[in-house]
Amino acid sequence: MRRNLRILTYLLIFNFLIVILAITYWQVIKRDAIYTHPRNKRLYALEAKTLRGQILDREGKVLAYSKKVDHGYIRVFPEGEVTAHLVGYNSAKYGKAGLEYSANAYLLGLNSEETVFPFLPDLQKERYGYDVFTTIDLPLQELAYRLLGERKGAVVALRPQTGEVLALVSKPSYNPNEVEKNWLFLQKEGNGSPLLNRATQGMYPPGSTLKVVTGAGALKFNPANWTRIFNAPGYVIIRGNRIDDSHVVGKVGFVEALQRSSNYVFATLGLEMGAQNFYDIMQVFGLTDKTPFELPTKKGIVAGPGELVPEALAETAIGQGRTLVTPLHMALVAATVANGGNKVAPYLIKEVRRHDGTVISQTTPAQAQRVVSPDINRKLVEAMRAVVEKGTGRPARLPGISVAGKTGSAENPHGETHAWFIGFAPVENPQVAIAIIVENGGTGGQVAGPIARELFRAVIIDKR
Amino acid sequence: MLAVHRKVMSLILWAALFFGAGLLNLWFIDNQRWHTDIFTYGGILVVLLLAISLLLARWKIIGDPYILPLIAMLNFIGMLLLFRLSPDVAVKQFYWQVVGLLSFVFVIKFLADYVRLQDYKYVYIIVGILLLVLTIIFGVEVGGAKSWLALGPLRFQPSEIVKIILVVFLASFLEEERDILVSGSREILGIGLPSLRYIGPVIIMCGLSLMLLVFQKDLGTALIFYGTFLAMVYIATGRWLYITSGTFLFALGAVICYFLFFHVQTRVAIWLNPWQDIDGKGYQIVQSLFALASGGLTGTGLGLGNPGYIPAVHTDFVFSAWSEETGMLGAVALILLYLLFVYRGMVIAAKSRTNFGILLAGGLSALFAIQTFVIMAGVIKLLPLTGVTLPFISYGGSSLVSSYVLAGLLVAVSHRDSSISEGMLE
Numbered sequence: 090m091r092r093n094l095r096i097l098t099y100l101l102i103f104n105f106l107i108v109i110l111a112i113t114y115w116q117v118i119k120r121d122a123i124y125t126h127p128r129n130k131r132l133y134a135l136e137a138k139t140l141r142g143q144i145l146d147r148e149g150k151v152l153a154y155s156k157k158v159d160h161g162y163i164r165v166f167p168e169g170e171v172t173a174h175l176v177g178y179n180s181a182k183y184g185k186a187g188l189e190y191s192a193n194a195y196l197l198g199l200n201s202e203e204t205v206f207p208f209l210p211d212l213q214k215e216r217y218g219y220d221v222f223t224t225i226d227l228p229l230q231e232l233a234y235r236l237l238g239e240r241k242g243a244v245v246a247l248r249p250q251t252g253e254v255l256a257l258v259s260k261p262s263y264n265p266n267e268v269e270k271n272w273l274f275l276q277k278e279g280n281g282s283p284l285l286n287r288a289t290q291g292m293y294p295p296g297s298t299l300k301v302v303t304g305a306g307a308l309k310f311n312p313a314n315w316t317r318i319f320n321a322p323g324y325v326i327i328r329g330n331r332i333d334d335s336h337v338v339g340k341v342g343f344v345e346a347l348q349r350s351s352n353y354v355f356a357t358l359g360l361e362m363g364a365q366n367f368y369d370i371m372q373v374f375g376l377t378d379k380t381p382f383e384l385p386t387k388k389g390i391v392a393g394p395g396e397l398v399p400e401a402l403a404e405t406a407i408g409q410g411r412t413l414v415t416p417l418h419m420a421l422v423a424a425t426v427a428n429g430g431n432k433v434a435p436y437l438i439k440e441v442r443r444h445d446g447t448v449i450s451q452t453t454p455a456q457a458q459r460v461v462s463p464d465i466n467r468k469l470v471e472a473m474r475a476v477v478e479k480g481t482g483r484p485a486r487l488p489g490i491s492v493a494g495k496t497g498s499a500e501n502p503h504g505e506t507h508a509w510f511i512g513f514a515p516v517e518n519p520q521v522a523i524a525i526i527v528e529n530g531g532t533g534g535q536v537a538g539p540i541a542r543e544l545f546r547a548v549i550i551d552k553r
Numbered sequence: 554m555l556a557v558h559r560k561v562m563s564l565i566l567w568a569a570l571f572f573g574a575g576l577l578n579l580w581f582i583d584n585q586r587w588h589t590d591i592f593t594y595g596g597i598l599v600v601l602l603l604a605i606s607l608l609l610a611r612w613k614i615i616g617d618p619y620i621l622p623l624i625a626m627l628n629f630i631g632m633l634l635l636f637r638l639s640p641d642v643a644v645k646q647f648y649w650q651v652v653g654l655l656s657f658v659f660v661i662k663f664l665a666d667y668v669r670l671q672d673y674k675y676v677y678i679i680v681g682i683l684l685l686v687l688t689i690i691f692g693v694e695v696g697g698a699k700s701w702l703a704l705g706p707l708r709f710q711p712s713e714i715v716k717i718i719l720v721v722f723l724a725s726f727l728e729e730e731r732d733i734l735v736s737g738s739r740e741i742l743g744i745g746l747p748s749l750r751y752i753g754p755v756i757i758m759c760g761l762s763l764m765l766l767v768f769q770k771d772l773g774t775a776l777i778f779y780g781t782f783l784a785m786v787y788i789a790t791g792r793w794l795y796i797t798s799g800t801f802l803f804a805l806g807a808v809i810c811y812f813l814f815f816h817v818q819t820r821v822a823i824w825l826n827p828w829q830d831i832d833g834k835g836y837q838i839v840q841s842l843f844a845l846a847s848g849g850l851t852g853t854g855l856g857l858g859n860p861g862y863i864p865a866v867h868t869d870f871v872f873s874a875w876s877e878e879t880g881m882l883g884a885v886a887l888i889l890l891y892l893l894f895v896y897r898g899m900v901i902a903a904k905s906r907t908n909f910g911i912l913l914a915g916g917l918s919a920l921f922a923i924q925t926f927v928i929m930a931g932v933i934k935l936l937p938l939t940g941v942t943l944p945f946i947s948y949g950g951s952s953l954v955s956s957y958v959l960a961g962l963l964v965a966v967s968h969r970d971s972s973i974s975e976g977m978l979e
Contacts, residue, residue: 090911091903093791097784097915098899101922105892108926109885111935115845116881123846128831128839131847131859 125194127185135197135216137161140444142196142218144176144188146227147253147439152176153189153265164189168227170262171234174286175225175254175384175437178265183272186284188221188437191383195219195441195449217444224253224439232547233258236540241528242508243287245420246544249427249513249522251454252435255548257384259287289386292413293526296499296533297350297481298509299408301422301469304347306370307358308465314358315343315468321353330400332356332407347472348480350496352407359406364397367406373460374425375432376418383437389414409500419511420524426473426493427513427522430466431457474516482512484538487545491516494541496533505529510537514545521548557618558610564622565606569599572629575855579637582856591636594647598632601654609964614661616967617901623894624657624945624960630887631946634875637856638867642948649950653957660961667965671909674725681718684711685761689768712774713951717958720781720920724912727789731908770816773931773939777924779803784919788902788912824937837864841932844870844877852880867948869940873932888929891944895922901967914966917959 115123123129141162144153152172155162164179166172177187185193198218226246233244233256246256263275263283275284285291307314323338324331334352346354359367371377371391379388390413392405404410417435425432434455441449461469473493476482481496494512501507508530513522523544530536576595579587602625609621628650635643664670684702688711693701701708761778779799786795811817819834827835827842840863847858860866860874867874876884898918905911921944928943930936942952944959 090788090791090908093788094899094903094911094915096791097787097919098896101895101899101919101926102892104922104926105888105895108929108933108935109888111930111933112845112876112884112888113881115842115933116848116876116884117850120846120849123842124849126843126846129843129847130840130862131843134859 121194125197125199127190127193132193132197133181135199139197139216139218141179142198142220142444144192144196144221144223146223146225146230147255148227149222150227152223152225152227153179166265168231169264169266171231171258172225172227173262173265174259174288175223175257176265178263178268180269182269187286187384188223191385192221192438195221195438198444219449220442220444221438222440222442223437224248224255225257225437226255226548229544229547230256230258232256233540233544234260234262236543237527240530241281241287242526242530243291243416244523244525244540244544245288245416246521246523246548247420247424247435249424249519250433250457252424252433253439253454254435254437255521256544257288257437259285259291286384287416287526289380289382289384289415289417291415291526292387292390293416293507293509293528294410294412294499294501295408295414295419296497296507296509297408298419298422298495298497298511298524298533299406299412300347300350300355301426301473301495301511302370302374302376303355303359303367303406303408304343304472305374305461305465305469306362306367307355308343308468309370309461310362310366312465318342319346319351319354319357321346321351323353325353325356325403327356327360327400327403328398330403332403343468344472344475347495348475350476350481355407356403359402360399364394364402367397367402368394373432374422376412376414376422380415380417380421380435382417382435386417387415389418408497416524416526419509419526420522423494423511423513423524424522425460426466426469427519428457429463430459430461430469432460433457470516473512477512481532481534482510482538484534485510485512485541485545487514487542487550490514490545490549492542492545494538496538498531498533501529503529505531506533508536509533510541512541514549521545555610555613555615557615558606560618561606561609561621562603564619565599565602565625568622568626568629569602571626572599572633575629575633576636578855579633587636587640587856591640591643594644595629595632598628598647598650601651605654605658608658609661612662614665614964614968615971616661616964617897619893619897620901620960620964620967623890623897624957626890627894627945630875630890631871633855634871634946635867635948637878638860638871638874642867646948646953649953652950653953656954657957657961657964660958661964661968664962664965665968667913667962667969668907668909670721670913671725671728674722677718677722677725681715681722682761684715685764687711689764692769710949710951712769712771712778713955716774716777716781716920716924717917717955717962719778720785720916721913721962723782723785724909724916727785727912728909731789771940772817772820772937773927773941776927776939777920777941780923780927781916781920784923785912785916788915788919820937824934827934837870838932838934838938840864841870841873842934844873845933848877848880848884850881852876852878852883854878865940868942869928869938869947870932871943871946871948872929875946891922891925895925898963901963901970905966905970907970910966910970914963917962921956921959 497509
């Protein structure tokens, strides 16, 4: 029996060792991630005695700061509605959103010394948070906000080579300075969900803008598609399912098919490459995933290859069907083509600095990932350029500047089509890639195109 | 006074030094919230512990010299934590400490010849089952588990007492039937199996534990009962067959419960991903994880953290509170204290001259270890959370007194066996 006793003792000691391992896991290994979780109430106690850091645009214009008042600090958002969805709000009562939420650890100035000695913050009399410099170009942000007007929708603009987000607008917006006062209104259904960040979390059918992706897949699947001549009958019927295509009738090549947005051609190309190839190209463009980003994003809803029976595949290939993606997804598609077929990761935080100005961290753009070969990408650029020069994207034309793009008018159950435009400029040396959506706005080219034009103008011409 | 007793007293004094430093710490932080009362209560406790060690010396009790100092240390930690969390609760616990210490002395004095316990084994099982059944019928539900009996203003948890009764019963039962359990009375497929008469109690135990699980929704206690039972069967027989088949039966029962009862399903779901429902069912455990992470390696310092954010922090979640304020280093130190206690218990068992003594001390130590493991593992999300107490530290009268009785029995076993070897008895 004494031998049994010994074995049992080893077993029990083993259990305690596992507890020691687990406690080490929570208190040392996962410490930072959990401690800085914005839902940790302890951070509110810390916040009460910390001068919270500022949030600034790329030129150092202030987007959020804390002001000292009698009973602590209040948070001020000088740009109000214009930057609401990216900067977010900060309320003791209702929590945080946007960068106020996701950059909370920086704004509170939590650092590694305090990680090792958690009692340090308690010993300091006055604490300073860190300032967060974003990649946002405030004048461009303001312009995009104004151009959307009273319409619902979103604009995402980014630098294709680095992934720096220059503008991120969602409408309707809200005033982050008055969130507590207006909370009930903001929450109530039927008020257009102003708290929803449509740019990163709004789910929309991509409409014809997806033809860029389908086209990329088709050229990858069969390079001969580039020189092929299609004979479009004005409709396409797949297993009894008719898709109308009245704009494009007769003989067209690949470029003209994209330029005039032929449903027949892209449905046919989708069917030819098959469900698996189609799903693969969606995946490499990042449409099936959640885009990693500093703000919450959504996973694209894309039917799996098993669900894509021919009629569904044809519909999906032209951007209809059950596919839903965010404007950020589509902005990345534009940026990828602009960047020679290489996808970069979008980011919003450029730099973090201490109160005294010393730099704590700097974001280096992620390594770009090859999505399509340079050869295929050149062809996509050529076709997208034709879209703006002589096709559905003409409203985005800008004198003296070559613009590439694709329009979309996405059918949806809520009335008029959503107006889409994705594109970039200048073609030779892209400075900005954008995605624009105007909910129930009508035709993509007519409604979203002019917005794109003005944004391109601001970035390329006015900056000179 | 023997060297043994001097050792006990000096160890208690070292622990008291820690206790005093902790109380001073609280007093320095906020002498409004923690005024000089805490020193009075603390002082009385230290004096009481020293008096008890003197009393044991006078009675010539020469049991294991580490048990009492370990209890003292755990209690000091417990009192410090309770003072820190809620001085009112700590004062109540102080009175329970006195009751507990008295029961400790009582057990040692009157059960010094512990082998006599063996004679009444069927009385135990009847009393035990009766208490459990009474709880199921008349029990009051507290915090989701229906495991309390109310006698007027006093509430107590019968399962705390039944745990000890169970170990005493099993020790006597196994001691008697051991030979048959080891060899088996007939063979099936070349494996010796005892007949139903001998494994009957095994099945009863299985049922009893599952009953706890189903009727009282008390997963933690069920786990402790069953785990202790398997540990004792293993000590007695050394046969893995019983352990594996017992574990399998329990797992089977647990799986059936999972599919039958919604509350078990939610509990498992919370365990797997509490972050999904931070404001609802996952609240407690997420708050506990926040506390742990906020403590980090060195802790926030006693009285400087925010363990008050965790609901039920002074009963189920004391370990999280301790880990927040003393950090991983403090948490590991506490785990090692418990491990030392278990280790001493096992040494007492190994040194015992009688099979009954081995089984009793081994069983009690296993019980203590399993209970500590279950609650610690629960609050750090290693196991699903169950509302059992951390021995000697959590607030709760029944639990504290039963822990003292357990410790008293261990000292009694070690006393008798050391006395025999020194020729003082028989």
